[in-house]
Amino acid sequence: MPTPRPPTSRQAPLQHLPFLFKSIHRPSSSPTTNPIRLLKKSADTKNLKIGKVIHAHLITSSQASKNCDVFQTTSLINLYAKCDEISTARQLFDQMSERNIVSWSALMAGYLQNGLALEVLGLFKKMVSVDNLRPNEYVLATALSSCSISGRVEEGKQCHGYVLKSGLVFHQYVKNALVHMYSRCSDLEGAMQVLNTLPGYDVFSYNSVMDGLMELGYLKEALEVFGRMVGECNAWDNVTYRTLFGLSARLKDLKFGMHVHGQMLKSDLECDVFVGSAIIDMYGKCGNVLNARKVFDGLQNRNVVSWTALMAAYFQNGYFEEALHLLSKMELEDIMPNEYTFAVLLNSSAGLSALRLGDLLHACVEKSGFKDHTIVRNALVIMYSKTGNIKAANKVFTDMIYRDTVTWNAMISGYSHHGLGKEALIVFQDMLAAGVYPNYVTFVGVLAACAHLGLVREGLYYLNQLMKQMGVEPGLEHYTCIVGLLSRAGLLDEAKNFMRSAPVKWDVIAWRTLLNACHVHRNYGLGKQVAESVIFMDPHDVGTYVLLSNMYAKERRWDGVVKIRKLMRERNIKKEPGVSWLEIRNITHVFVSEDNKHPESSQIYEKVGELLAKIKPLGYVPNIASVLHDMEDEQKEDCVSYHSEKLAIAYGLLKTPSEAPIRVIKNLRMCDDCHSAAKLISKVTNRVIIVRDVNRFHHFQDGCCSCADYW
C-alpha cells in the first residue's frame, strides 16, 4: 500500500544560482566565496545541484595551478562522496596526477558511508604502500570503522599497529574507534585491553564495550562494565540509555530498567525516538505493558519503530488483538508498516491462530515490498504452521532463497508440532547439509521429532554426541524431550530412571510428560504416583486432577475418583470450560461445551447426533470416564457428546465446501473421546480435520491421526 510521499528535502531555489556565480567571479575571493569553501558547504548540506554547478564552473575556467588542483579535486571528491555518487568521486580520484592524504581520506569516507568497507581497506593498503603516506587520525578512524562493520579483526589489528606507530593512541576518536572495532569484532579481550591500558575513556568507549558484550550475550559482564562506568564517567548520553534499556530488557530486570528510566527522567536529556523505543521495548520484555503504553503515549514524535515496539510489547505479553488493532491506528497517523511491523503482526495472528487474518497479512506483505525480507518470510512460516496450515508453511519455506537459523528452526519445530517427525528430520538434515549451525531451539524440535517417531537410539545419539559436537549445551527442554522419547516408546522405567539420574532440576512439565505416558500406556500404578507428585508441585494443575481421576476410573476405583473430586472441591479447583473455535469466511465461531448460545445451535446438535450415529457402527463407544460430575451414565454420555470440539467440527462440516479442511482450535488438551470420534468422523465424511489443542496439532484423515494416538 505505498502512498506517494510528500517531498521532504527542499532543493535550493534556482534563482539563487546567479548570486553564486557572482561570488565565484568576484576578483579577490573572500573566505566565504572561494569555490573550495562553497564545495565544502554544498557537500555538508548534501546539495549536489549547487555542487555540480560549481564543478562545471571550475572546468570552464580551468586556470588553476597544479597545487590548487589537488585541493579543488579533493573537495569535489568529498562532494560526490557525501552525495552518494561514489563512482564519480572515484573517477576524479583516479584521474588525479598527485594526491594528498585528504584526497585518500575523502574517498575512503565516501566508501565507508556507502557500506563498502572492503573498498576502504583496499585503499588504505594502497595509500601506505603505493603513495607511501603516513595515515592520520581521520584515515585511521575510517579504516578502523570499516573493520568494525565488516568484522575484520585481522585488518583491525594491523590498523592498531599503525595507531601505535603514529602515536595517535591518545587521540580520543582513534582510541574509541579502536575499542569499538574490537567490540564489534567480538574480540572483547582486545577491547578490554585497550580500555585497561589507556587512560581517559569517555562515554563512547563504554557504550561500545557494553554493546559488544551484549551482542555476545555476556550480560553480567556488561553489567560489570556499567558498574565501572558509574564510577568513572557520569556524562551519560542517549546511546548509554539505549544500551542500558537494552540490557535490562535482556536481563528481564524490571527493577533495573525502572531505575534507569527514573535516572533518565531526572537528567534533562531529551528522549528521542531511539531511546523512546528502547524504553517501550524494555517494559514490553519485562512484562509491564501498561508502562510501555504510557511511555508511548508520552512520546512527542513517533515513528514506525516506536509503533512496532509497542505492538511487540503487546504481542510478547499475549495481547495479540491489541497488537493487531494498532495497525489501523498507526496508518491513521500516516505511518507505513515496515518489515519488522509485518513480522510482529504475522506473529500476533499466529498467536490467535487467525488463519484468515494471516492470509490477509500475507497479501499485504506481497504488495508491500518487504516480502523478501528474511524476518518476514520467517514470520510467514511460523504463522502458517501455527494456524495449522503446514503445507503453506512449507511452500513459503521452500521458496526462500536465503534462510537463517530461525527459518530452519521454524520449519523443524513446525513439523514436529504437527506430528510430522519424518519431515522434521529431513529438514534438519538439509539444514546441516546447507552448512547452517543448529542451536538450542533446533535440537528441541529435532528431539521432539525423534520422540514422535519412537527413534530412541537416534534421540540419545543427538543428545549425547551431536549436540556436544555442535557445541550446544543441553538444557531442561532437551532432557524433557528425552523423557518424552523414552516414555512414548513405552520405556517407562527407563524414563523414570533417566529423571532420577540426569543432572537437572525437573519442572512440572517434565513430570507431566511422564504422567501423560503412564496414562497412555495404562501404567496406572506409576501414573498415580507421578500424578501425586505433580499435584504436590503445582496444586492448581487442573489437567493432572482430571488425569488422575481418569486413571482411578479406568481401574474402576470409584473411591479414588471420589477422593479426587473432594480434593478439588476443598482446594476450590474448577475445571476450565472447554472452548473451541473455528474461522468460517472471516468470522470466528466460538463453542463452549454443552452450551447452546450459537444461533444455529439446534442444527449443530442435530448434526453431532447424526455423526455419532454414523460412527457407532465403526466401533465408537462414548468414553465417559473423564466426566467428573455425579450423574447417570446417560447424562454423562450427553456430556461428552457435546464437547466444544465436536460442536465446532459439526459446524465446520455444515458450513464449508466438501473439499476444504476443517481447522479447529481448542483451549485444553483434546479428550480421549473427542479424539477417537474425530478420527472416525474424518473417515465417514472423507474430510481432513485439523485440531490444535494446547500442545500440538492433530491431523485427522481417513480414520487416523498424525499424533498416532499419543498426545
Next chain:
DNA sequence: CTAGGGTTAG
C-alpha cells in the same frame, strides 16, 4: 573521522 532503535524458532 568514532556508536545506536524494533522481530522470530521451544
